[in-house]
Amino acid sequence: MSRTLGLVLVTFALLAAVAAPVLAPHATDAHFGGLLNAPPTVVHFADASGGWHAPFIYRWRLVSQLEQRYEEDLSTRVRLAWFSGGHVVQSSDEGAAPLLLLGADSYGRDVFTRLLFGARTSLGLAVTAALGALLIGATLGGLAGFAGGVFDDVLMRAADFVMVLPAIYVALALRAVLPLVLTASEVFGLLASIFAIVGAPFVARGVRAIVRSERRLDYAVAAEALGASDARLLFRHLLPSARGFMAVQMTLLIPAFIVAEATLSYVGLGFPDPIASWGTMLHDASSNIRVFADFPWLLSPAAAMFLVVLGVNLVLQNRRSEDVRHIGVRHTQRL
Amino acid sequence: MTWYFARRLAFAAFLVIAVSSASLVLARLAPGDFVTESAGTEISRQTLEQQRARYGLNKSLGEQYRDWLAAAARLDFGYSMQYGRPVRDLVPERAANTAILALAALVFATLIGLPLGIISGSRKSGVLPGMIRATSVVLLSMPPLLTSLFLLFIAARTGWLPIGGMHSAIVPPGGALADLLRHLVVPAAAVGLPLAAMLERLQSQAMSEVIGEPFVLATLSRGVPRSRIVWRGAFKAALRPVAAVYGLVIGTLLSGSFAVEVITTWPGLGNLMLQALRSRDVYLVAGCAGAGALFLACGTLLSDLALAVVDPRASETRAERA
Numbered sequence: 001m002s003r004t005l006g007l008v009l010v011t012f013a014l015l016a017a018v019a020a021p022v023l024a025p026h027a028t029d030a031h032f033g034g035l036l037n038a039p040p041t042v043v044h045f046a047d048a049s050g051g052w053h054a055p056f057i058y059r060w061r062l063v064s065q066l067e068q069r070y071e072e073d074l075s076t077r078v079r080l081a082w083f084s085g086g087h088v089v090q091s092s093d094e095g096a097a098p099l100l101l102l103g104a105d106s107y108g109r110d111v112f113t114r115l116l117f118g119a120r121t122s123l124g125l126a127v128t129a130a131l132g133a134l135l136i137g138a139t140l141g142g143l144a145g146f147a148g149g150v151f152d153d154v155l156m157r158a159a160d161f162v163m164v165l166p167a168i169y170v171a172l173a174l175r176a177v178l179p180l181v182l183t184a185s186e187v188f189g190l191l192a193s194i195f196a197i198v199g200a201p202f203v204a205r206g207v208r209a210i211v212r213s214e215r216r217l218d219y220a221v222a223a224e225a226l227g228a229s230d231a232r233l234l235f236r237h238l239l240p241s242a243r244g245f246m247a248v249q250m251t252l253l254i255p256a257f258i259v260a261e262a263t264l265s266y267v268g269l270g271f272p273d274p275i276a277s278w279g280t281m282l283h284d285a286s287s288n289i290r291v292f293a294d295f296p297w298l299l300s301p302a303a304a305m306f307l308v309v310l311g312v313n314l315v316l317q318n319r320r321s322e323d324v325r326h327i328g329v330r331h332t333q334r335l
Numbered sequence: 336m337t338w339y340f341a342r343r344l345a346f347a348a349f350l351v352i353a354v355s356s357a358s359l360v361l362a363r364l365a366p367g368d369f370v371t372e373s374a375g376t377e378i379s380r381q382t383l384e385q386q387r388a389r390y391g392l393n394k395s396l397g398e399q400y401r402d403w404l405a406a407a408a409r410l411d412f413g414y415s416m417q418y419g420r421p422v423r424d425l426v427p428e429r430a431a432n433t434a435i436l437a438l439a440a441l442v443f444a445t446l447i448g449l450p451l452g453i454i455s456g457s458r459k460s461g462v463l464p465g466m467i468r469a470t471s472v473v474l475l476s477m478p479p480l481l482t483s484l485f486l487l488f489i490a491a492r493t494g495w496l497p498i499g500g501m502h503s504a505i506v507p508p509g510g511a512l513a514d515l516l517r518h519l520v521v522p523a524a525a526v527g528l529p530l531a532a533m534l535e536r537l538q539s540q541a542m543s544e545v546i547g548e549p550f551v552l553a554t555l556s557r558g559v560p561r562s563r564i565v566w567r568g569a570f571k572a573a574l575r576p577v578a579a580v581y582g583l584v585i586g587t588l589l590s591g592s593f594a595v596e597v598i599t600t601w602p603g604l605g606n607l608m609l610q611a612l613r614s615r616d617v618y619l620v621a622g623c624a625g626a627g628a629l630f631l632a633c634g635t636l637l638s639d640l641a642l643a644v645v646d647p648r649a650s651e652t653r654a655e656r657a
Contacts, residue, residue: 002472164350164631166590169608173358173624176612177365259478263594266480267609282484286598292491292498302484310476317472 006314013308017119024113025090025099028276032098032108035060037068037288037295040103041091048074055080059097068294103297105284114276115300121277123308125192126257130250132196137203138239138246144204145211146234156208159201167198171260174198175269184275191270195260199253203246210242251316255309262305278305343639347632355625359403360396362612362620368392369416369615390416392617403618412625413618417610422622426607430626432501433596433603437588437630439519440526448531449577452538456573457546457565467535474532479591483525483598496520499600522599526591530584537580541573548572575642582638585631 016023032038041057056079058072079092080099091099102111144152162170174194182190214220215238223237258278264270265279266286273280278301285291285298292299370386387393391402403413412422451471455464477485490496497503501518502511545551546569554564593605600606604623611619 161350161353164586164635165354166586166593166627166631168590168593169624169627172593172609172612173361173620177361179366180613255476259480263480263597266594267597268613289498292488296488296492299484299488302481306477306481309478310473313472313476 002314002317006311006317009307009311010315013119013123013304013311016116017123020116020120022086023088024110024116025087025101026094026110026113028109028114028117029274030109030113032100032104032110034062034108035070035098035100035104036108037106037298038070038100038104038108039295040297041097041100042072043080044077047077053077057091057097057099059093102300103295105281105298106288107284111281111297111300114281115278115304118276118278118281118301119304121188121271121275122258122261122279122305123254125188125195125261125277126254128188129192129195129199129257130253132192133199133253134203134246134250136196136200137249138207138242140200141204141207142211142234142239142242145208146215146230146238148212152208156205159204162198162201163205167256168260168263170198171195171264172267172269175264180269181272184271187271187275191261191264195257199257202253203249206245206249207239207242210245211238214238214241248316251312255312258305258308262301278302339643340639343636347636350632351625351628354628355407355621356400356404358624359400359617359621362615362617363396363399365615367615369617371615390414403621412622415611415616415619415622417614417616417619422618425619426604426622426626429602429604429607429623430630432601433589433592433605434630435519436522436526436592436596436601436603437585439523440530440588440592441584443523443527444530444534447527448534449538451531452535452577453542453565453570453573455535456539456542457569459543468539471532471535474528475536477529478594479526479529480594480598482528483522483595486521486525487599490521501602522592522595522601525595525599526588529591530587533587534577534580537577538573541576542569545569545573578638579642581641582635585634585638589627589630 038060041060043055043057044053045055046052047056056077058074059076059078060070061073063069063071078097081090081092082088084090089099091097098110100110100112102115105111105114140155144155171194174197175190178190211234220233220237223233228237261270261277262279262282265277266283268283270279270283271277273284281301282299285295285301288295288298368387369390370383370392384393391399394402406413410423412426414420415422415425418425451467455467455471458464474482487498490498497518498521501515503514503518507514542565546565551564551569554568555561589605592601592603593609595601596603596605597609604626608620608623608627610616611623
């Protein structure tokens with residue numbers, strides 16, 4: 001039951017990220033000058049006098065410039081335009097009454113649109129970084145477990161050392177070493193590599209243990225006796241036995257990396273401004289202290305992040321319970 | 336046993352030195368330095384050089400590191416360029432604030448997590464254990480970044496608690512301590528809630544394993560009340576795996592408190608480190624990193640000690656492995 005819910009949440013997030021350009025009513029950087037911090041538009045079915053209509057919206061009218069309070073202008077109904085202009089749904093009067101399903105941010109940009117495109121950036125980065133961590137971790141861990149000796153000792157000591165450190169500080173320090181202002185694609189590559197490096201020791205430790213114990217088993221000995229080369233033995237026979245472990249690690253690392261990106265972007269060391277990611281959206285929101293009391297829709301990236309992490313955790317729930325006592329639980333916590 | 340602790344102590348010392356050295360070198364290698372980051376556009380090359388010389392930034396990396404290390408051995412950790420104060424005065428102040436936050440969160444998490452874990456672990460089914468379990472899963476999906484945003488949202492909506500900072504500008508009636516405690520609630524709960532969920536899960540698992548053991552059945556059959564077995568005997572037996580986690584928790588606390596400090600503007604080590612990194616205040620970066628590493632080292636040492644007391648096997652097996 002809860003597993004199904006988790007799957008639904010994860011699928012939903014992935015779909016949103018993939019189909020963002022179609023699902024989103026606007027472009028990520030479209031500004032609606034008169035609608036700074038406007039609340040979410042409500043989709044109505046019945047008008048004020050109780051007559052039923054096809055779904056429609058009202059436009060926002062600015063009531064107080066100072067407090068940025070808005071009221072619905074009940075005089076005209078604005079129809080929704082379905083499947084037009086390459087978008088699933090839009091307002092039929094985009095200029096005056098745009099469809100803002102989750103309101104607008106302090107620049108007057110559509111939060112819903114940015115949330116969808118932000119999913120691309122945030123999830124894309126997390127998945128890329130997790131794949132990188134698996135690649136580095138599995139290679140080093142596999143080699144260490146296979147070779148043994150000094151190589152193994154040095155590598156595992158180094159891994160232990162990195163694992164002791166609070167990962168977010170390591171990421172922060174590595175990020176801060178590089179120029180503070182970078183382009184979006186540079187930031188993407190940089191953060192992905194930093195996260196991969198920070199996450200790799202967790203993978204390497206487990207893979208090493210698995211390779212070491214598998215190597216003593218009959219099938220490995222048999223393969224060796226039949227003349228399999230070291231590389232073949234390691235990559236074709238031993239590493240595949242760590243697949244299950246790596247799948248679990250991947251699902252542990254992704255939520256951790258989503259949160260890490262958000263944290264770094266929140267403090268201004270992540271993606272530069274016009275790029276939408278869940279972290280930069282929270283960063284924008286945090287510039288205004290009234291966000292918590294008056295503009296809560298600006299916190300929707302936090303809600304999205306929670307749902308994705310919850311989804312992954314629910315999918316994993318049973319598989320993880322075996323892993324939990326070792327190092328599993330720490331990921332979501334520490335990054 | 337003594338040998339084991341000597342090794343752990345050596346590792347702790349190495350941790351502190353390596354972390355602060357690495358952060359000094361990293362901060363120094365970063366493009367730009369404090370002078371270029373803080374100077375306006377209208378500054379002559381000559382003034383730039385003068386400023387650099389004043390802060391000792393014109394030396395080569397090797398020289399600078401050597402001088403810093405020599406001074407650090409005399410407990411002089413350099414001078415924060417941004418604050419114009421010695422690092423030795425600045426860091427302990429902020430580290431104390433982080434320690435207050437971390438300690439409050441740890442106590443909070445322990446007091447909530449362990450009893451709930453005992454309740455949910457000692458029964459297989461039931462409404463209460465089910466609810467506890469579900470809450471834990473939800474909270475485990477909320478890292479401190481999200482809990483602090485959520486709690487701030489609630490605090491701002493209800494107006495019950497202050498939303499950020501550590502002290503009010505004017506001390507309210509009730510005294511400074513009460514004011515501090517009011518400010519502490521949101522950050523401590525933000526760090527503590529996910530931790531409580533983690534402890535609850537661990538305790539619950541350890542409990543359910545212990546409950547299944549023959550000695551529990553034997554005691555039950557002798558007529559000892561169930562509640563007594565659960566809260567006295569089984570609880571103690573289940574404590575060992577949980578105690579092992581406390582050593583790792585200190586890292587979790589430091590990581591978690593970083594996001595929380597930034598979001599709730601708690602004047603702690605994380606905030607200071609962030610400022611120092613951004614303004615390229617190299618000595619302050621090294622000082623903060625060193626203080627953080629010291630926390631970490633003390634935490635792991637304490638937990639090793641506690642674990643060796645609870646379970647003497649720990650020191651032997653670990654020593655053999657090492």
